[in-house]
Amino acid sequence: MDDLYRDEILEHYRNPHNFGILDSPTTSTEGANPLCGDRITLMLGINDQGTVEEVAFTGRGCAISQASASMLTDDIKGKPLAEIAQFDQQHVLDNLAIEISPARMKCAMLSLETLQSAVTNRVDKPGQTNES
C-alpha cells in the first residue's frame, strides 16, 4: 500500500502550502463534497490587472483533497485569471501523479471546482465576494 500515496502527497497533507486566511481577499469561495464531508474555503487576492497575487485556503478532508488544494494554490499564485480559467482535471491529476479511483475523483477535484467557481463568479461579478 505504501506506493499509493507518494511522500510528496503526504507532505502536502501534513504541511499544506498556502493554508490559512487572507485579511481582505478579493474573493472567498466555499466548496464542499457532501458525500464525504470534505470542505474547502478558497481566498484569492486579485490585483487590477486580474492577476492572483495572494492565495490562501482552509479546509478539512482527506489527503487527496487537501494535497490537491495545496498543490493547486501553489500553481495559481502570480498567474492571470485568464490562464487559471484554463486549468482542467488533467492538471490536477498530473499534480497528484497517483492512481485516483473513480470514487475518489470528487476528493481530488474539490479544489479545482472551487477555484473554477471563484474565477467564473469573479468574471461575472467583478469586485464582489461570492460563495458557492
Add this chain to the structure above:
Amino acid sequence: MAIVRPLDPVTVRVDFDIFEREFRGRRLAYLDSAATSLKPRVVAEAMSGYLNRYSANVHRGIYEIGEEATVAYEGARSTIASFIGAGDPREIIMVRNATEAINLVAYAWGRKNIGRADTIVTTEMEHHSNLIPWQMLVKEKDADLEFVPFDEEGRLIQDSYDVLLRTKPKLVSFTAVSNGIGTINPVRDMVERAHDAGALVLVDGAQAVPHGPVNVQEMGADFFVFSGHKALGPPGSGALWARREILEDMPPFMGGGEMIREVHLRHTTYNEVPYKFEAGTPDVSAAIGLAAGLDYLSGIGMEQVRAHERDLVEYALEMLPRQVPSIRIHGPLSASDRAGVITFNLADAHPHDVATLLDREAIAVRAGHHCTMPLHQRLGEEASARASFYVYSDRDDIDRLAEALNKVERLFARNQ
C-alpha cells in the same frame, strides 16, 4: 436440550461464489455488510428459476405458470412473516426496501393521523431514511419532530426519552440497531414506554433482521420495517409489517393495478390488505430471492448468527486498540449491546484515505457518514470508517484489518 452447532464461516463461504474470486491475489475481506450483504448462490438460483421457468405475473393468470408464480410470491410473504415472527402473512407488505416502507407509513398513516402541533419522536442516531420522511411530514402538517440524544458511548439517553414521552407524541420511530455505530437499543422496553404514553411505534429493523432473532409480536411494535438486501436477499426486496387493524384503517399508498376491488371512472373501492398497498406488478423475483436468503439464514439459525457476530465484536473491541494505537472506536464498548459494526477514526488519516489504502489489501470497509449525518455531527466527526461483519466474516478478516490499519497509521506518521 438440543446441541447448538456454532456457525462456521469457512463452511458458509463455500456457498458464496464471490469468495472464489481473487482480489490482488487474496480472498476478499468484505467488511461492509451493514451497507449490503453478499449473496449466497441459492438466492440467484431461486430468482433465475422464476425468471427462466415460470415468469408469469402474480394474482392474474388463470394458467399453470401464473399459479406457480403466485404460489412462490405468496410463499415468500409467508417466509418473511415467519422469519420476523408476524402472526399473519397478510400483515406483510412487500416493498423495495426499508426506506420505501417508512415512506409508505409516513405518507399513508402519517397524513391521516398526524396533524398540527402533533409530535413525532425519533432519535439522533437514525439513518436518513428514518429522519427525512418525518421531516417532510411535519413540515407539511406543521407538526413537531423531537429527538432522543445519545451519550458518549452511543447509547440513547433514556431519561431524555421519558421527558419527550411526556409531550404525548402520536408516533415514536427509532432504529433497533444503529447502522452508524452499532448500538443495540432496548427495543422492547422503549416500545412499552411509548405505548404507556399513548404513542404508536415504528421500529426500523434494517440492521436487526439480518443479524439476530426478531419477533415483532414479542417486541410489541406497531410498524416494523426492513430491507432484504442486507439479509442475503437481492436489492429491491424488503417488507413493512404492521398490525392488521392499523393497516385496515390506513388509506392506500400508491394507486394502480392490484390495489383495487372495483373501479369506476370517478371512484374506486380498494382491495384488502396487504394488496391495498401493493399497486402495480411487484418485484416477484426479488421477493423469491429474499425468501431464499432468509431460508438460508434459518438453516444457520439466527441465535448462531448473533453469537458469531458477538464473538467477532468482542475480539475486535479487544484487539484493534492494542494493534492500532491511534484508533478511536465510536459506540458502545461492550459486545453485549453492540451489533457487528465497528465504526472508527484514526488520529492522522482521513477515513477516505483509510478505505482507499485498505482496498489495496483486498479489505472492503465503508468510509463517509453512512447516511447518518446528524449522528456524525454529534460525534464531532465529518466522516468515519466502518467495518461490519456477517455470517462469512471471521477473526482472520479482523486480523487483516488490524494489520492493514497499523500500516496506514505508520504511513501517515512517517517523517513526522
